[in-house]
Amino acid sequence: MEYILILYLFHHLTISTILKIMNPVMGNSSEINKDATKYIKRTTDPENLEASNNKLKELISKFHEKDIKVVLDGVFNHSGSFNKWLDREGLYEGENGAYESKDSPYRDYFVFSEDTWPNNESYEAWWGYKTLPKLNFEGSKELEESILNVASGWVGEGVNADGWRLDVAADLGHSAGYNHKFWNIFRNSVKGANNEAVIYAEVYGDSSGWLNGQEWDSVMNYDAFFEPISFFLTGMEKHSYYKRDDLKNNSKNFEKDLREKMAKLPYNSLLSAMNQLDNHDHSRFITRTTGYVDKERSNSDVSRPEEADRNENLGILKEAVVFQMTLPGAPTLYYGNEAGVPGFTDPDSRRTYPWGDENMELMEFYKDIISIHKKYSCFINGSMTSLYSKSSGLYSFGRWDNNYRSVVVFNNNDTEKKISIPVALLGSNDSDIYREIYITDQNSHVTGKESLTVNKGDVSVTIPAFGTKILMSDVDKPIDEISYAIDFIRPKIVATSVEKNETINMDDSLVVEFDQLMIQRDVSTGFIIEPKIDGVFSWNGTKVSFTPVAGWKKGRTYQVLLNRDIRSVAGELSLNEELKFVFNIGE
Template identity: 40%
Template sequence: MKGIYSDQTSFYLFPEEPDLGDLVTVRLRIPKYLGKSVGNVIFAPEKNAKRYQHKSMTLYKESEYYYYFESNFNMPDRILRYHFEINLLDKNKSIIYDAMGVLQNRSIVDFTLIAGFKTPEWAHGTVYYQIFVDRFYNADKTNDPVNNEYHYDGQVVVKKDWGTLPHPKNGHREFYGGDLKGVLEKLDYLENLGVETIYFNPIFVSPSPHKYDTQDYEHIDPHFGVIVEDTEDLTKKYKVRTTSQVNLNKSDELFQKLVEDCHKRNIKVVIDGVFNHCGSFHKWIDEMNLYGNGALYNESSPYRRFFYWNSKNEYEGWWGYRTLPKLNYGNINLWKYIANISKKWVSEPFSVDGWRLDVADDLGKSFETNTSFWRFFYKVTKKANPDSIIFSEIYKSPLPWLERQCWDSIMNYITCMDPISYFLTGMEKHNDYLKPELLKNSDYFVNAVKWGLSQLPMNSKFIALNQLSNHDHSRWMTRTTQKVGRLGPNTHEEAIEGRDLDVFKMGLVMMFTLPGSPGLYYGDEIGLPGWTDPDNRRPYPWGRETEEGLEILQFTRELIKVYKNSTSLRRGSFDFIDWQKGYLAYASWNKEESIVTIVNREEKVVEVEIPLWLLDKKKGEIEILFSTKEVDIKNKYYNEGRKNLKIPEKTAVIIKVN
């Protein structure tokens, strides 16, 4: 039953971010082909969540194909949930419409309104570029880790040549020497690519290249920053480099300059916060006795209460990893310390623009602890920098956390990475298994995306980070091979053999046209391959890009330009308008423009009739803004709300409807 529509963009909901007590107006679109109809909004405040109130809607306006109804109410509580009931008077039938669409064979999924929940305007649809610093660009050889500089996790660390590739078993002890000066020197490149926000993997002091095992939250790692004080004595070298106050201050100053230079180019900076655990080198544990008062060797240490201990005097490791001591959020002093760390980095002189929170739903030992702490963290951070963003890594519905205002949004696995990967390749995001039944399964894709979007209030939808690759999962290019495996049993070369460039490009188009903020992981723009960690962290091959890689780079630049020139892709209404098997058509629109994205994953040409009447368009012309292959539209005109097109095999095309 196509055509019924509502969402939480400014036409269908205003104000979009209401405060308690505000008069809220909601609208509903009902197609005229359904006959004489009446709409009702059904809503429930948080305090009476099971007692829905009904309120009739009045006709706001009508158009060629639709009636638009509206109603209003005062925001009665901190959280309000609502859906719609449509009475088809000519058919003596009623229809329920909720956040996933027309209700059929499932329970109701309400729209959610959260009083006072404001999100940063700059973050709505911003173009991200994720940088894993050690593997991006080495501009300062003096701060490189050296062979045998220290032992980590039972073995010595290794400095590798830039042109070599990660070892399957030694990724957390291998360094390539990438640094923040390298990012500074590549800002022209990033600006030319179209990047609007840099998201850094962790950059605080840490013994690993990935730095998810924090040693010191208060300073930038001198191996990424500046090393002034040093020694040739390998028994002291690491301690001198990472604890020298001169090195730490100089490194912090370099990061401050980097943020300032980014801001001059109107590029935002988001950093990674790893707060569910620290690292075993951290001064609170101090496995290497770098600081002298750690809890591992001193039972009277004030930091002992920051961890969980068993009867053998062993601390609990996150997921059993000894290098990752689990933090105990039963301690209010830890709460204050971590929140003040956030405040420090979003405030002057550093002024970063926000945080990505690592595995944030895994922080405490209970949901109550998690949400209580993150609410505290959120309030401290927003008070220090109201325009900062906080988004979380989570692999399930974030709605319970968002309703409590713990975060602004999420890494959008549930709406972007997972559904796209399955629809285009059938591959799980680590390349760990293939699900052939999900390949070219548009029904599954549509339902998965609708559910994912239903779990995000509208202001969270626009700032959710859409990615196809990142530091935790296989590279998108490697998933297009449709091979199951990881580095070790498989070789580096197998990560690219059999890759499907058409599918790769289709995935990028989908990532940029689904609701959210599109995010490239460094090297995605040249089609860098890689199995999951550690192979997904290959050094960027500056000056050694393949001809194909440079062609993908130009493709990506052009795609970003199209995206940035579109107001509806960045922030607009969204709905699926047609789909069958391996073919999809979905639309993004607002008052200024209407965009249709068509995806044909089939291995053959498909002939389709695009129902443009679903965009309230009767006649006019279409314009191809971008396509992965040449599409012959015969003529640009359409009539009676429909347009027939032939879409080549394995093609994605973005069309503007005028």
């Protein structure tokens, strides 16, 4: 395994990506069926375990020598049934696992519903998988401390791993309250050992409740990248279990989905979120481009691996990778994507790397697009707004910062298309020039040669079938001039339910209307009332209402501030100006 990893390390350097996911490098239960004696030796012998730890430390050091960071995978919600704490398989002589004995020192690490020792099968398992016994953190302070020591030890001095990716992090514990409490303690432990260590979490759905600066740093971006991209470009569910033809090429739904899901992530978390197209748990994206629904797997746990690369569409794959390298977030590459490795969902998605049989055109494409991501700062920390989503299978967005304005255009149709992109939304003026810097289609990827001139606020772009174009305009005018242009599209407050110095009733709500959709999290923190009063926010499109829980205080005067930090969903532009006013409550 050491030599394979080192070989892949130098392959990684030729690809020069941002984040790369590899399969486990430690022992796992699947090895038991292949060679039980070897597996038991690897996982029970103290000397061997110490040697394994030292080897991983050595590998981390080798990666650091090449300026590559290593984020470890932490599975803390559950253990394996073969772990010595439970030892269902009876691998650990003399360890007295909780499965075997009621008097085990690890009994409280798990929840048992019946008193049926020895060989107690009534332990709680994650989603019913008996090989994955759920850990009982609330029942054992010793378990909690053990995991926290692991978390801090591997990122601390002497090892210096660069962070943790937390498996099924929202499931840990037996209550939401404990879950949040644990991740707060976990964060303090990790950051105390290495303040630069990053904490990523695997979670499906809204993760904003954990991204408060006290728990996780960011997430595996299923909600605001993985799933919207897959449905728009292929119509396929992430496991290839079903297809949604109503979502494929549905540009308006795609734009809405991206906008609303991105708005739920704090901006720093969005910029660092793991933007991945696939991973070990799901079918590979290149397989989803075939449109083949793996019905047999979803119904009877049998798949047809020979279908995984039949009729694959490399043009669609390249579209997805261009999204990955240009949308806000940290591009995260699953090993083998760059070589064209196909595969249905786990375990078929874990095929071996095809040494000597890589798709070289795809390899060169990955090198190019990763270089573009790194070269242009607007793709790393620039602002973003959608520019075009009117037509089926056509979409465009812009990214900009103090150095560059970029336009990225996608055509997911089987014929060439020509559209006009409103670059005035990026602060561009007539006669400004956009250069075509990169073009992809099914069969090729090339550096663009044409220059496009802005006319009446638009640039006219022709995009090949199943293709993309990246346009770039250097910022060659003073930034205040660009800011002046952007001011025209900043969100504005168009109405309030209360006039300045007006007197209202104790049970009235305070309503503010914006001229566009706003990031709700920003409004909840940037809508300040003095003196403070407990209340709830409710939304109806562009209108937000604040209603005090116990009503306004009779005879009191209140001051309201809506600060400029409140941002729009489209483009994440701040308010054009803050709003202050006072009002009174009647006697």
